[in-house]
Amino acid sequence: MTVFVALLRAVNVGGPMAELKAICEGLGFSDVKTYIQSGNVLFRSDEAEKTVEERLDEALGKTMGKRPGVMVRSRKELDKLAADAPFPKAKPNFLLVYFLPEKPPGDALEKMVAPDGEEAKLAGREIYVHYPNGSGRSKLKLPALKTGTSRNLNTVRKLAEMAAAMEGKD
Structure with a gap:
């Protein structure tokens, strides 16, 4: 499984990182970890980067009322x-x-x-x-x-x- 780092746009500092973790787990991502209160989340997935990015942005949009914008990058x-x-x-x-x-x-x-x-x-x-x-x-x-x-x-x-x-x- 690939390790991805997702960087969320338009997320207020101090936002609900536990909720972000739960959303990622609900999408089937594994080993989900968040870092500081500014929309950084790491996880594993077998899906392609663009698919992961789109699914996470869509799920966050449903929760937040508007898609925040998600940029996914690899460790490399x-x-x-x-x-x-x-x-x-x-x-x-x-x-x-x-x-x-x-x-x-x-x-x-x-x-x-x-x-x-x-x-x-x-x-x-x-x-x-x-x-x-x-x-x-x-x-x-x-x-x-x-x-x-x-x-x-x-x-x-x-x-x-x-x-x-x-x-x-x-």
Whole structure:
């Protein structure tokens, strides 16, 4: 069985992670684990990534009244994102990885407005954004980020570590 990491979009911090776990188990996913209160869930499934993503998003939509948006990645993808992170002088909590449903167009960064010196880099289905002053008060405008969900580099590393530990149980 493949270990998947699902990253939920539009989930309020402090949301019902026990409910998320129950929904995943109800879909037949196994070894379900959640990480912090921001829509991160790991599990095993024999289904294809896109099928897992669609089924989870649909089930969450029924519970929440609206589909939140679910991005599913493998441990290998998370490992690569952590290893290839640009902006080596950035604090890991100031470097966000935006997970997108599909690869953004090559010109996605051309529309970026970065008044606080933010930097961004495309990487497959993700966009890295370095917020030198933190993301909380940033006035960054980058339309390509709207469909995605972000996690800081520390969280990406932890999720990769958790997925590796799950894979090690095989």
